Amino acid sequence: MADPATYRPATGEIPTRPGVYRFKDDQSRVIYVGKAKNLRSRLTSYFARPETLHAKTRAMVHTAAGVEWTVVGSELEAIQLEYTWIKQYTPRFNIMYRDDKSYPYLAVTMDEKYPRVMVMRGDRRKGVKYFGPFHPAKAIRETVDRMLRVFPVRTCSAGVFRRAEMSGRPCLMGYIDKCSAPCVGRISVEDHYRLAEDFCNFMTGNVSGYLRELEAEMKSAVDELRYEDAARRRDDIAALKRVFERNAVVLSENTEADVFAFAEDELEAAVQVFHIRGGRIRGQRGWVVEKVEETTSEQLVQQLIQQVYGDLDDVSRIPAEVLVPALPSEPEELSEWLTERRGSRVDLRVPRRGDKKALLETVAENADLALRSHKTKRSGDITTRSAALRELQDALELPEPLLRIECYDISHVQGTNVVGSMVVVEDGLPQKSAYRKFAVTGDAARDDTTAMHDVLTRRFKSYLREQTETPEVVSGEIDEDDTSEKKRFSYPPSLVVVDGGPAQVSSAQSALIELGVTDIPVVGLAKRLEELWLPGEEFPVVLPRTSEGLYLLQRIRDESHRFAISFHRDKRSKSMVQSALDEIPGLGPAKRKLLLKQFGSIKRLRAASIDELTAVKGIGPQLAQAIRENLGTKDSAKSKDSAESVG
Numbered sequence: 001m002a003d004p005a006t007y008r009p010a011t012g013e014i015p016t017r018p019g020v021y022r023f024k025d026d027q028s029r030v031i032y033v034g035k036a037k038n039l040r041s042r043l044t045s046y047f048a049r050p051e052t053l054h055a056k057t058r059a060m061v062h063t064a065a066g067v068e069w070t071v072v073g074s075e076l077e078a079i080q081l082e083y084t085w086i087k088q089y090t091p092r093f094n095i096m097y098r099d100d101k102s103y104p105y106l107a108v109t110m111d112e113k114y115p116r117v118m119v120m121r122g123d124r125r126k127g128v129k130y131f132g133p134f135h136p137a138k139a140i141r142e143t144v145d146r147m148l149r150v151f152p153v154r155t156c157s158a159g160v161f162r163r164a165e166m167s168g169r170p171c172l173m174g175y176i177d178k179c180s181a182p183c184v185g186r187i188s189v190e191d192h193y194r195l196a197e198d199f200c201n202f203m204t205g206n207v208s209g210y211l212r213e214l215e216a217e218m219k220s221a222v223d224e225l226r227y228e229d230a231a232r233r234r235d236d237i238a239a240l241k242r243v244f245e246r247n248a249v250v251l252s253e254n255t256e257a258d259v260f261a262f263a264e265d266e267l268e269a270a271v272q273v274f275h276i277r278g279g280r281i282r283g284q285r286g287w288v289v290e291k292v293e294e295t296t297s298e299q300l301v302q303q304l305i306q307q308v309y310g311d312l313d314d315v316s317r318i319p320a321e322v323l324v325p326a327l328p329s330e331p332e333e334l335s336e337w338l339t340e341r342r343g344s345r346v347d348l349r350v351p352r353r354g355d356k357k358a359l360l361e362t363v364a365e366n367a368d369l370a371l372r373s374h375k376t377k378r379s380g381d382i383t384t385r386s387a388a389l390r391e392l393q394d395a396l397e398l399p400e401p402l403l404r405i406e407c408y409d410i411s412h413v414q415g416t417n418v419v420g421s422m423v424v425v426e427d428g429l430p431q432k433s434a435y436r437k438f439a440v441t442g443d444a445a446r447d448d449t450t451a452m453h454d455v456l457t458r459r460f461k462s463y464l465r466e467q468t469e470t471p472e473v474v475s476g477e478i479d480e481d482d483t484s485e486k487k488r489f490s491y492p493p494s495l496v497v498v499d500g501g502p503a504q505v506s507s508a509q510s511a512l513i514e515l516g517v518t519d520i521p522v523v524g525l526a527k528r529l530e531e532l533w534l535p536g537e538e539f540p541v542v543l544p545r546t547s548e549g550l551y552l553l554q555r556i557r558d559e560s561h562r563f564a565i566s567f568h569r570d571k572r573s574k575s576m577v578q579s580a581l582d583e584i585p586g587l588g589p590a591k592r593k594l595l596l597k598q599f600g601s602i603k604r605l606r607a608a609s610i611d612e613l614t615a616v617k618g619i620g621p622q623l624a625q626a627i628r629e630n631l632g633t634k635d636s637a638k639s640k641d642s643a644e645s646v647g
Helices: 039-047 053-061 075-089 139-151 158-167 189-203 208-224 227-245 297-310 330-343 354-395 448-469 502-514 548-582 589-599 602-607 610-614 622-630
Strands: 019-024 030-034 066-069 105-108 117-120 127-132 256-264 268-277 282-291 320-321 348-349 406-414 416-424 438-440 493-501 523-524
Touching: 019 039, 030 075, 030 282, 039 053, 039 066, 039 348, 053 127, 053 189, 066 189, 066 320, 075 117, 075 297, 105 189, 105 448, 117 139, 117 493, 139 227, 208 227, 227 502, 256 297, 256 354, 256 438, 256 502, 268 297, 268 354, 297 330, 320 354, 406 448, 406 548, 416 548, 438 448, 448 502, 493 548, 502 523, 589 602, 602 622, 610 622
Parallel strands: 256 320, 320 348, 406 493, 493 523
Antiparallel strands: 019 030, 019 066, 105 117, 105 127, 256 268, 268 282, 406 416, 416 438
């Protein structure tokens, strides 16, 4: 660990103006971003007496190898720049408000010819209307089920819709009157689209109009002695009312607000937010984050507001009012930033009395329950991971903690389509964004050991190249053109694990030695007895069957194997399709590529009609007929696993 005194900037060099600073480690990765009204006062506090700092702040300044800063014109500019850098670099020592899952939304695909109602998670699509988030997910399904009684909009997937269209028979939802069945022409395109618009209008809170209309229809049916129709309307009214019963009116109908509250201890904080729209609770979300330093409630609010609303693509979701338990140190600047993003005034305040204060207390109670639940669930996991990493370090007699472990595996079938995989675990948890795939070709694909040598050589050549391109970490002002954070391999592992025994370990070790990398330990995990092999050792290290360290290595090895197999299957299916198309006269590489893009598999190509084939650019009737004849008469091809997707 670095001594902060080795990179501490001279006090006189640090400006006293507002600005944003970032600490970097010895790999030039940004590990912490902060802002200050007075840069000199804030930065010198990190170096005056490091032993008195909060535990995680102390770990940060000892992990860092340099600090840089940039001066801005105002505190509002500091807020904007700090948010930009946190989003760009995702520093490991910053508080990051991330959900442990993606919350479900009710979505209506208004960009389609026949709009579809569905549950969606993840990134938002243009042209789709979203409602929510809903929590738990069961709530969204109950809402949809009740709404479809009155607004029978399509809910089926594209495949189900096409099959019903071709067969002339609707799916089950059409038979039970929860879909208007546009697939078989029971409703026109225009009428179905209007039905989807009515669905969206109702979900946005325009409730009373629809209820009055249904009540009038029910009364009319009673007057005309159509009692079955009246009963159906009665049930429809009850279903729509139940949709909003779960979201009781808590505030006046014109209230549009997000209500945030915290529960915290010295290490972690739980955050809850209630989304109030039209005076009703329309959604709830929660986060649990680690506190990097002695962070006050005011600082937590500041960072939370920046990240939650800064990440929103749909700025219309920013409400007119944000209620928080404590105001940040620059409430006017933060409110101005929110106003700029929303395009209209946003009021950021702490409720002091009345219904809004009572609601804030309810949100705080939920946050407290969430923190207790998190402590109960996660304590065992954190303890187990830490024990596993310590056990491995001791068993392998390694001097440094295992902060990052990389595991490599080779996959092939009888020497064909040879691929390698690299999976990464940091602090005992998988980092899927750092996974890498390697295609192995030529002489390197002779056997597992040469393939392993090739994969390790390529990975650590990239590491060495990026090290030479990484600028030296120094104290001082920031080069705004710095792009070092985009490096893919510049972070070295604490341990390399290979799937295999002495041969694979020897091959991996020789690859590192040839490159001059001598400070990264290598170990092999052999499947037969699950023993650990070290380079040059005659006997393996055998961990107890109940060892947490062994369990961790097994999980990493199995994940590496799964990742390699997935890549291998993808390559194999592509080569199978490619080889089948290669035999068709008149079908060149460009046209093969277009066919693969359009149909994706041999099975779909065989099922395609002449018209579907000729719809592909460059495929005429004669060539389409040749494709059908070649693919349809190859009996041997039928035995292949044609269901595999090309990806």
